[in-house]
Amino acid sequence: MAPPIPGRSARPQWWSRAVFYQVYPRSFADSNGDGVGDLDGITERLDHLSDLGVQALWLNPVMVSPMADHGYDVSDPRDIDPLFGDLAALDRLLAAAHARGIRVTMDLVPNHVSSAHPWFVAALADPTHRDRFIFRDGGGPDGSEPPNNWVSIFGGPAWTRVPDGQWYLHLFDAAQPDLNWEHPEVFDDIEKTLRFWLDRGVDGFRIDVAHGMAKPATLPDMDLTENELLRNKADDPRFDNDAVHDIHRFIRTVLDDYPDAVTVGEIWVHGNEQFAKYLRPDELHLGFNFHLVQTDYDAAGIRAAIDNSLDAAALAGAAPTWTLSNHDVPREVSRYGNGAAGLRRARAMALVKLALPGTVFIYNGAELGLPNVELPDDVLQDPVWERSGRAERGRDGCRVPLPWSGSAPPFGFSSTPDTWLPIPADWKALTVEAQRDDPDSTLTLYRRAIALRTGRAEFAGDTVEWLGDSTFRRPGGLVCAFNAGAVPVTLPAGEVLLTSGPLKDGLLPPDTAAWLVSA
Template identity: 65%
Template sequence: MRRSADIRDEIAGGPAWWRDAVFYQVYVRSFADSDGDGVGDLDGLRSRLGYLELLGVNALRLTPFYRSPMADHGYDVADPRDVDPVFGNLAAFDRLVDEAHARDMRITVDLVPNHTSDRHPWFQRALRAAPGSPDRDRYVFRDGRGRGGALPPNNWTSLFGGPAWSRVADGQWYLHLFAPEQPDLNWDNPEVRADLAHTLRFWLDRGVDGFRIDVAHGMSKPDDLPDMDLAAPAAGNGDPRFDHDGVHHIHRMIREVLDEYPGRVVVGELRVRDEERFARYLRPDELHLGVNFQLLEADFDADSVRGSIERTLDAVARVGAAPAWTLSNHDVVRHVSRYGDGAVGQRRARAMALVQLALPGTVYLYNGEELGLPNVELPDWALQDPIWERSGRAWRGRDGCRVPLPWEGHAPPFGFSTGPHSWLPVPHEWARLTVEAQLEDPDSMLSLYRQAIELRRTHPAFVGTGVEWYGAPPGCFAFRRRGGGLICALNTSGTAVPLPPGELLLASGPVAGEELPPDTAAWLA
């Protein structure tokens, strides 16, 4: 297996590049389609690397592109060491890595270790095997409760709706915290651990710069599989389905493999609200970074945003890790819509972009947020997320934040595909939000992101690992990067407020005189 052209020589043994990087999450299906089938692919992404270089990001995070029957659009993996034909092949992946590295961009990829596809050869063998067999031991099979084992082993629910257990022909039940097509692995099984180590080395040897671990607070399950409190928040503290202490043994194993490859990073998706428990995942022998959802879940309110920042900084300070910040991803309503949609949502999204990019640590952007894309209300016929059917059509699912990106032109699919259609329909009104329409507009969302990322990379005020808070009027805050001098002020109140003293570097909206308008953020030095 060859190694990719290496861009890590200058960082091996030096400062960790990821501690202040700007990552760009690529939802591969929706980024760019090279072959006209309406689905984004690896060659499509490679064709748009020049745009990402222009945007100024340091690294990419790719959602799963592995072989999959696509019951959950790739998060149901049938072969974690191959590329699904809908996305290309291994040669296309190698070309992508080489060209990204030539542009000084790193490539990280999603791993899905909590579960496999039900089409995975292991699970197909488990279905044919007897209860108690080695083939079944790779997954979580249990006898049922009640007369004849007709009831599930416990009351756990799936995050996609309905019970977390499905029954097989011989009467046993298997666990799936997501869709029935995604059976959970048994991480007490040494073959499961060895297979993940094999997968890690396979992609590291192909030149990837790291991994993002899906559901990194999952995987390990308590031996007795106790009932959950159905009145408690899903995946919250005390939920027996997640954040079991045994998960840390798995992350230490992953880190041991990563440490064989200097300059590589492992990042976890962590829905863990308790700061002390969150910090455990970032101990020196576990994850390098943990992406929590504090900032993403904060309301557009100065006190709410400040609280999320303080809790995150407190958590990582316990173990000397860098914080990681995100406002959107492929699983949540886009923040333009969360903040109010329309002109209000756009103003607030611009303000929060400056807050996020002013903070010390790592930033994760989700493809399309730099264009100000809102969520899309899709018609019923277009919905594909398994949550829609699994919930009895009570939850519309996540498709609204996954609509393909608009690149150029005046009609859908706006250059996303060489063909006339896209896997989810792109709304006609996105003509004003295309990359082409925004690139030369100095007041566009894209221009704001480009300016902010450039300043973040080049201005001497953007140093330091902590923040100091200023006194501020109600509905506002201001902080200074400790050790640097950058000041970020946010006004979520309904009236203009005085700006802090300093030279104005950038504002999310028009600033007249010495006052910061409502729904606006500013950088000063």
């Protein structure tokens, strides 16, 4: 192993091999019968997560918000929204999770706030209070044109005009005005927020839009040819500006006062060198690399994505991260083809992901093999739906509440059938109850895989050695083979530890993965 990079701790941190479970709170479990998941619901279902074997949770936003973007429009960053409970409910969750050896991290949203935030309310009322945001005079002879041609990630323009004629910037929804990170009060406020939650016992943060925040002073026009959701070109002036690293260094100075706390950045950038900058010893601890999420079920593509992620993290001496889905992208079962084939491939890729060195993230419901849901138009809530002129359906299909038990909706998620998004009636076989004692279920596969990953010495080491496009070996002796082809293939030599599906005459069938201990 290479020597540690200066400034990076030589002591392995807890997060460097952890399995995180991403909880989308409004869809996990509802404790009070209003059809929306909440913090006490998570606490009540912690045994499921303990049995699953995860070491940490990542909670999507639960701070006070008008919910224009389901919590990513924060109006009070240092309190809990009543929809999810209160600070006492968070304290109960922290205590119960920590008692089970599970750490809890929260979402931090530093790029923007809610238009209901007191700062923005004051900015609208008095132009002298606008310097904490990005307000500009408009273009054209009468100022009726936006200051530049930037567009919102959610669709439509990135500028909204206020009654006195000025425009404000919002890279997402108009209800999410971007902060001006050149203003010292913005730095002061984020420090207060960080310390508020860390002092309360939170174990770290996933940082939303970690490649955003800093904007170029001249606000130059952008190339409008590519603007897909959560994508940006290498020369997109909206993102990945050098000054963003000063912000991360500031955040790190606060986190360094809490040495067991972690930051995980949502980083959509181009090139390993750019990615690695965010993981320098004085910036983020971990960064999401999304190459595996964006890769089809193809052996060469999967290998390339794994190599890319390993190389990018190695440039900074950081642990790589792995995920196959989250609240912003279609679930892996659906991305890989839906139906039985999609599920087989998702199960195989779960073993591939969990066999890799570094940190793994599991999106709630992946352990049940949930697919995306085709929802009717009248229930869609994601702002992408309206802002795109109803051209993009948004992300609601991957956010449908989890099925826990029973034979009909709401499947134990809530005491009311009127859940915030409808649960498909045909999910009876996918409930936790239905899968818990089934040796062949996806839930059982995840439990067995996480237990092996956590407890076996064969998973040691920080590298992989490829034995072919679809087989790799860890230094500790674990071999992972997966078959993305159309015909069965011969397994490598060794003792079989786990397979994602049954072997056939000793061969590895298509859409199947296996773990072996090398002979």
